[in-house]
Amino acid sequence: MGYALNFNLIWRHFDKLWGGLLLSLELAVISIAIGIVIGLVLAVWYVSAGRVVRTVIAAYVEFIRNVPLILLVYLVFYGLPTVVDIAYSAQTSFIATLSLYSGAYLVEVFRSGLEAVPSGQIDAGKAIGLTPWQRLVHVRLPTMLRITLPALSNTFLSLFKDTSVASVISVPELTYGAQWINFNTFRIVEVYLVVTAMYLVTGYVLLFALRLVERRFRAAR
């Protein structure tokens, strides 16, 4: 008795997994890039805005944080085109969703980072005659980015794993590739073992690289 592991079929279709992994990374990178822009703009706006704007931004953050990602993916891909007259590919739809999703988390990260910039540094910026905008660009943001770098790497790592949700709308990323091989070969154990290893190894490599970047910037404190 016992299950005889046979990886041959997996290797034969490995291009599906390799292509899927690359797409997963691409989705994560594009989404965090857009998410960083959303997060930065809203965080800067938040700390300098009045009550109304703050409430709206907070509502966005709370909405995203309290709705499961998979539901957001369905809402944007199936729900939105039914209500408004727009059409987009599954991939575009997923990138939009994941960007909004990471943006909401990053608003919080950047906001607390901005508030953690020591007031003495801001005073020093004022004292040499920098305008508020110059203080933001040359004093607050550089320090804030240093403070938030670890949180930013963590967000990127979770985002990389979250790309697996794209499989539910048939975006051919890594998890979708695994499902495809499973449906066509029924080698469920083998394929998920391989895919798990791929997520794990990629995650570790990313973590290692990001920690290197963090250390470089920490040295510059």
Added chain:
Amino acid sequence: MSANANAPLLDVRDVSKAFGTVEVLRAVSLEVKRGEVVSVIGPSGSGKTTLLRCVNFLESYDSGSIRIDGKEVGYREAGARQRRSERDLAAMRAETGMVFQSFNLFPHLTAAGNIMLGLRKVRGKSEAEARKIAEHWLGRVGLAHKADSLPAELSGGQQQRVGIARAVAMEPKILLLDEITSALDPELVGEVLEVVRSLAEDGMTMLMVTHEMAFARDASSRIVFMADGSVSAAGPPAEILGTEIDNERLRNFLARFRASHF
């Protein structure tokens, strides 16, 4: 520049300020003439630092006026009392230099970079010009070899000297020094005070809050003693720090100071 060369460069008149119900400044008046070094001493909580921070409007004040070279610092001159625009405030602040107790260097910029930021962005100097000025001032404070070091790579005394260079490189009309040696290890105090002394010899106008009595005595034209948010005594060092002074608070302050330092 100013119409009357004898008019005070800094003219603080009847400035009052309260944090909530706590009055930190009560009708403080004080003048600093061009080229003068004025030290402000007094027990902690007497409003010294708040006064200094009002001079470049890091703190607002509730009433009274502060004029530098005849120009009101934080509020518009005409009509009702109205805060200046941020742009105006930035331009005003560029005319005063400030050195902080905790240095407050920009941690992501090198020593030269700290000095160059204001020169580039506020004074509009080119990169090369700004670098040249930064190197000149780093040389003046004895740190020419540290131009490309980050603040984290410098000792406290070195950081504070960069802080001074950053302030004076902007060629301010007046330099404000806020307890600049209080956060330093005792053996690093001397190197910082030496820099201040040489600036005084060059004729730099300075207003400094300090606990270094010996330094205040040697370097100041006048000493102002503050207690409970108001100026309690003011005069030349020999008079203020002398034994004949007829001011009980000042006598007590100095007695306590001597007891803890000698």
